[in-house]
Amino acid sequence: MPKKIYIRTFGCQMNVRDSEALLGLFLERGYQAAKDESQADIILVNTCSVRAHAENRALSYLGSLKKFTERRRTRGAKRKVIGLIGCMAKNLGEEVYQRMSHVDLICGPASLAKIPVYCDKIKKDNIRIIDLDDDLRDEEFYRSSFxxxxxxxxxxxxxxxxxxxxxxxxxxxxxxxxxxxxxxxxxxxxxxxxxxxxxxxxxxxxxxxxxxxxxxxxxxxxxxxxxxxxxxxxxxxxxxxxxxxxxxxxxxxSKHLHLPFQSGSNRILKKMNRGYTRQNYLQLVDSYKKIVKGTLSTDVIVGFPTEADKDFLATKDILEKVRFRKAYIFKYSPRPRAKSSKMVDDVSDELKVKRHKILLDLQKKISLNK
Ligand code: SF4
Missing domain, CATH: 3.30.750.210 (Transcription Regulator spoIIAA)
Incomplete structure (x- = not known):
């Protein structure tokens, strides 16, 4: 019977592509893709670290996988390999390795090409592996046609x-x-x-x-x-x-551009180290509309440290002026190691929720009109 692999992905397009390339490497080695975790010999969780929400979901999912290792052990069946891979492995891998003994593999984004070999080793030698290297990703990673x-x-x-x-x-x-x-x-x-x-x-x-x-x-x-x-x-x-x-x-x-502006306030943009002002951004949008005559989408963060009503209104103003086809609007949450995590997260959750809703409602109307 061919062995089966299941990869669960939380997060961005880059992660989706990484999971696809990795699945291709396993298929080339004779594995089949499992429909769900219960059928799989190897379960990998590939998670983006940009937002805490994806990491929290991945953590609770990883915790839920413990039942498979327990059941398998009592029945004396072959063990499943369970791994946390990608950005979250790099971000929280050491902690997960200590706290979750049922997780056999922790592998950061640079070493994804080595995962099939690591999984063989884990099964054969009954060991756990952690690889958080920063080496240049091996070009071999992209070679599968899957x-x-x-x-x-x-x-x-x-x-x-x-x-x-x-x-x-x-x-x-x-x-x-x-x-x-x-x-x-x-x-x-x-x-x-x-x-x-x-x-x-x-x-x-x-x-x-x-x-x-x-x-x-x-x-x-x-x-x-x-x-x-x-x-x-x-x-x-x-x-x-x-x-x-x-x-x-x-x-x-395609005549569509994703151009994330994040905040409409120059003071907040500076704190975010975004490298442009609202004036630069609006000029870019003007040129794009004149020259390309295409559509736009964007990303926005509300509730960045020190964001006052005036800053928030400047962000709202950009949504109203530009009229994006789509806007991905997020509430700020500090990410460990990022510079802003040292700033006081002083916008209350209540206010973040309120501002988030105002922008979501506004964008919904704009998108519907478009
Ligand atoms: S441009 Fe800024 S937001 Fe985008 S990945 Fe780089 S550091 Fe992160």
């Missing part, structure tokens, strides 16, 4: 981030910015096209940090067979000159 969607593929162009927005844990869990070589990106895109996939999304924490990103887009766009090309995320701090003109000219790049 795709979850038949018509759309996500291709990672960079991992990590060196921007250090003060609330963000990414530079600590995924490490500083690391680039995949353009030729490796192109090989992976071509492999997808050969599978009949026509829609490609290039992924990076900030694609604008990729040196000469427009050149990369232009090379990928020219690959025969691509019908639609997207990219995410584009941070307002360093949108490359000429990007909008390129988007307008291209017959393949």
């Amino acid at each position: 795709r979850l969607q038949p018509d759309h593929a996500q291709v990672v162009i960079s991992t990590g981030c060196s921007n250090h927005c003060s609330y963000c844990v990414v530079p600590f869990v995924r490490g500083e910015l690391r680039l995949r070589r353009p030729e490796d990106v192109i090989v992976e895109v071509k492999r997808n096209i050969d599978l009949g996939i026509k829609k490609i999304t290039l992924l990076g924490q900030n694609v604008n940090d990729y040196p000469n990103f427009i050149d990369l887009l232009s090379k990928v766009e020219k690959i025969a067979g691509i019908e639609e090309l997207n990219f995410i995320t584009s941070q307002p701090r360093n949108v490359p000159e000429g990007l909008f003109e390129f988007m307008a000219r291209s017959g393949k790049i």
